[in-house]
Amino acid sequence: xxxxxxxxxxxxxxxxxxxxxxxxxxxxxxxxxxxxxxxxxxxxxxxxxxxxxxxxxxxxxxxxxxxxxxxxxxxxxxxxxxxxxxxxxxxxxxxxxxxxxxxxxxxxxxxxxxxxxxxxxxxxxxxxxxxxxxxxxxxxxxxxxxxxxxxxxxxxxxxxxxxxxxxxxxxxxxxxxxxxxxxxxxxxxxxxxxxxxxxxxxxxxxxxxxxxxxxxxxxxxxxxxxxxxxxxxxxxxxxxxxxxxxxxxxxxxxxxxxxxxxxxxxxxxxxxxxxxxxxxxxxxxxxxxxxxxxxxxxxxxxxxxxxxxxxxxxxxxxxxxxxxxxxxxxxxxxxxxxxxxxxxxxxxxxxxxxxxxxxxxxxxxxxxxxxxxxxxxxx
Amino acid sequence: xxxxxxxxxxxxxxxxxxxxxxxxxxxxxxxxxxxxxxxxxxxxxxxxxxxxxxxxxxxxxxxxxxxxxxxxxxxxxxxxxxxxxxxxxxxxxxxxxxxxxxxxxxxxxxxxxxxxxxxxxxxxxxxxxxxxxxxxxxxxxxxxxxxxxxxxxxxxxxxxxxxxxxxxxxxxxxxxxxxxxxxxxxxxxxxxxxxxxxxxxxxxxxxxxxxxxxxxxxxxxxxxxxxxxxxxxxxxxxxxxxxxxxxxxxxxxxxxxxxxxxxxxxxxxxxxxxxxxxxxxxxxxxxxxxxxxxxxxxxxxxxxxxxxxxxxxxxxxxxxxxxxxxxxxxxxxxxxxxxxxxxxxxxxxxxxxxxxxxxxxxxxxxxxxxxxxxxxxxxxxxxxxxxxxxxxxxxx
Numbered sequence: 025x026x027x028x029x030x031x032x033x034x035x036x037x038x039x040x041x042x043x044x045x046x047x048x049x050x051x052x053x054x055x056x057x058x059x060x061x062x063x064x065x066x067x068x069x070x071x072x073x074x075x076x077x078x079x080x081x082x083x084x085x086x087x088x089x090x091x092x093x094x095x096x097x098x099x100x101x102x103x104x105x106x107x108x109x110x111x112x113x114x115x116x117x118x119x120x121x122x123x124x125x126x127x128x129x130x131x132x133x134x135x136x137x138x139x140x141x142x143x144x145x146x147x148x149x150x151x152x153x154x155x156x157x158x159x160x161x162x163x164x165x166x167x168x169x170x171x172x173x174x175x176x177x178x179x180x181x182x183x184x185x186x187x188x189x190x191x192x193x194x195x196x197x198x199x200x201x202x203x204x205x206x207x208x209x210x211x212x213x214x215x216x217x218x219x220x221x222x223x224x225x226x227x228x229x230x231x232x233x234x235x236x237x238x239x240x241x242x243x244x245x246x247x248x249x250x251x252x253x254x255x256x257x258x259x260x261x262x263x264x265x266x267x268x269x270x271x272x273x274x275x276x277x278x279x280x281x282x283x284x285x286x287x288x289x290x291x292x293x294x295x296x297x298x299x300x301x302x303x304x305x306x307x308x309x310x311x312x313x314x315x316x317x318x319x320x321x322x323x324x325x326x327x328x329x330x331x332x333x334x335x336x337x338x339x340x341x342x343x344x345x346x347x348x349x350x351x352x353x354x355x356x357x358x359x360x361x362x363x364x365x366x367x368x369x370x371x372x373x374x375x376x377x378x379x380x381x382x383x384x385x386x387x388x389x390x391x392x393x394x395x396x397x398x399x400x401x402x403x
Numbered sequence: 404x405x406x407x408x409x410x411x412x413x414x415x416x417x418x419x420x421x422x423x424x425x426x427x428x429x430x431x432x433x434x435x436x437x438x439x440x441x442x443x444x445x446x447x448x449x450x451x452x453x454x455x456x457x458x459x460x461x462x463x464x465x466x467x468x469x470x471x472x473x474x475x476x477x478x479x480x481x482x483x484x485x486x487x488x489x490x491x492x493x494x495x496x497x498x499x500x501x502x503x504x505x506x507x508x509x510x511x512x513x514x515x516x517x518x519x520x521x522x523x524x525x526x527x528x529x530x531x532x533x534x535x536x537x538x539x540x541x542x543x544x545x546x547x548x549x550x551x552x553x554x555x556x557x558x559x560x561x562x563x564x565x566x567x568x569x570x571x572x573x574x575x576x577x578x579x580x581x582x583x584x585x586x587x588x589x590x591x592x593x594x595x596x597x598x599x600x601x602x603x604x605x606x607x608x609x610x611x612x613x614x615x616x617x618x619x620x621x622x623x624x625x626x627x628x629x630x631x632x633x634x635x636x637x638x639x640x641x642x643x644x645x646x647x648x649x650x651x652x653x654x655x656x657x658x659x660x661x662x663x664x665x666x667x668x669x670x671x672x673x674x675x676x677x678x679x680x681x682x683x684x685x686x687x688x689x690x691x692x693x694x695x696x697x698x699x700x701x702x703x704x705x706x707x708x709x710x711x712x713x714x715x716x717x718x719x720x721x722x723x724x725x726x727x728x729x730x731x732x733x734x735x736x737x738x739x740x741x742x743x744x745x746x747x748x749x750x751x752x753x754x755x756x757x758x759x760x761x762x763x764x765x766x767x768x769x770x771x772x773x774x775x776x777x778x779x780x781x782x783x784x785x786x787x788x789x790x791x792x793x794x795x796x797x798x799x
Contacts, residue, residue: 225552299798300796305787308794308796309790309793317705317732319711320705320710324707346700397700399685403672403695
């Protein structure tokens with residue numbers, strides 16, 4: 025498996041790059057933030073995602089998508105990272121689509137995949153309940169009764185929750201919180217009685233929400249994947265999301281790094297360019313090395329996912345751990361090397377730091393994934 | 404037949420051949436220094452199997468799979484060589500021959516050598532008949548290598564060489580040396596020539612240097628009126644710096660990739676076996692567990708970056724200074740590995756003369772690893788190269 029892009033994938037990257045650079049400059053994110061936009065993303069941009077085929081990148085052609093893989097989704101995510109573009113692509117086109125592809129029955133797929141591919145509907149996974157990503161600790165109750173389930177509990181950090189047409193709720197139907205089995209995934213529409221969605225305005229000006237479910241009735245037909253055994257579906261969705269988030273982290277880290285290196289070549293102090301100082305050169309060179317090493321881990325993980333390889337989850341864990349760490353370093357060095365300007369809202373570098381912080385927490389931070397890696401490798 | 408089909412056929416053939424020809428003994432992990440075979444005029448083989456393994460691999464040209472057949476190589480494409488390496492790894496085959504001739508001089512000769520020089524030297528490298536050492540660093544020329552002063556005086560058809568080299572790896576065991584000498588004192592980089600000569604030539608003397616590990620893999624090498632035939636100049640006279648730089652990039656890749664053929668055991672299970680596990684089966688020392696996991700994620704990603712660099716090179720997309728990045732990262736990673744190994748073994752490895760600690764093998768390797776970020780260009784020099792050639796930072 026080659027760890028560089030194919031010619032077709034390069035073409036996709038180029039068109040995603042041109043499209044996003046034109047349609048979603050960083051000023052667009054500022055406008056959404058400063059205008060306190062109700063949606064938190066641009067509907068025209070999202071229609072553009074559909075026209076380009078991006079929103080259907082993972083959806084099979086039979087359901088109106090492009091039928092491509094995680095490498096291609098990652099290519100788009102990387103460019104999203106460069107532009108800090110706000111859109112439901114990660115939550116809906118990658119995570120929710122992956123959940124439906126793994127766990128969905130034909131009726132569920134037929135209902136939702138074409139609408140997600142066309143961007144007509146937005147779906148999102150609601151998994152976290154506490155400040156850290158701990159899927160096994162899921163406590164939101166699903167009481168089995170009659171011909172369905174009754175859900176009770178609260179979800180937090182639900183991407184695009186307040187604009188979603190479909191919530192995929194991870195619930196505990198049996199077993200104690202902390203065990204990996206006993207989870208059931210449910211498709212819940214936000215207008216169902218007992219569902220309350222509260223938008224949380226985030227530091228990075230991207231979308232997230234808190235979702236509270238009070239005695240929400242779910243029919244048996246709305247259970248996604250097997251009852252009590254939702255772990256495989258959840259893992260597929262999370263692995264897809266982690267790999268995609270790793271790509272976005274890599275893209276934003278690349279962009280922050282490029283901007284920082286440019287700044288080192290422009291800013292003068294002590295009568296010379298600060299990029300002449302070896303103290304800064306060595307830190308920049310080290311960061312370059314970290315970026316290149318992470319790049320290999322990220323594309324490897326996506327190739328493994330696309331191949332359905334046995335080691336795919338471990339590869340994703342390495343990629344997300346590395347990407348989180350590398351991006352954190354890139355934005356820290358970026359702000360520091362921009363000096364006082366790096367602390368101003370006027371300069372964009374701080375926006376990269378904010379987005380990196382959010383993506384680091386999303387679907388497990390570096391510590392979470394290193395712990396996973398140790399468990400997988402038997403220590 | 405498509406490329407993939409013929410590669411699949413090739414893989415089957417390679418596997419069958421390795422199974423038939425690689426002695427069982429040569430499929431055990433390398434645990435002792437004697438297990439490594441360096442060849443040379445005075446080669447000593449730890450076993451008959453080791454000798455036989457080298458002989459049949461050399462016969463096939465597979466000690467140097469990608470070199471042309473006329474120079475003793477296997478004539479394989481880079482894809483085929485990758486398949487061979489993968490099959491050797493999956494069967495656990497030891498490398499038949501370790502050699503600076505293969506890793507360093509060979510690639511430089513293939514690029515810069517004359518046909519006669521290639522015919523004279525490459526097949527003997529491939530068969531492990533001549534062991535080479537590298538005469539680069541001098542007491543006054545370390546990181547600033549181009550300031551070297553070993554002098555070669557022009558005497559018509561030959562040079563007379565006087566001077567001193569240092570950090571000559573296995574200089575006392577080598578048969579020939581590839582050596583940088585100054586042929587023009589008026590110019591710095593443009594006054595250096597790349598020459599080859601026999602270490603038994605009159606006037607060559609070596610003295611091993613004892614290191615902090617207690618071992619002496621390096622020598623000081625002295626030249627006192629050594630006669631070097633001009634036919635042994637590689638490339639043009641005064642253009643040796645180009646050859647030296649080219650060779651250094653290969654050396655950096657080699658040091659960066661060190662241990663790729665004989666992967667050391669994974670640290671996590673080793674630590675858990677030695678130090679115990681908690682009720683959940685995790686390594687009982689949580690701080691060490693976190694450090695090991697971080698190391699393993701970085702190491703896994705680093706190996707993928709090596710593989711990716713190969714893919715980039717094949718597509719002619721690799722930046723020539725990428726080898727500096729790999730050398731830097733690989734060296735620092737290996738130092739981290741041995742810090743962790745030393746921690747895992749605790750006081751057990753500190754008694755460095757007894758059998759229980761295998762004469763302090765871990766501790767000696769830990770000490771040895773400190774040289775990784777010094778030899779072949781220090782980590783700081785690699786960072787300079789990245790800053791200048793890749794990031795194009797000013798004044799670097």
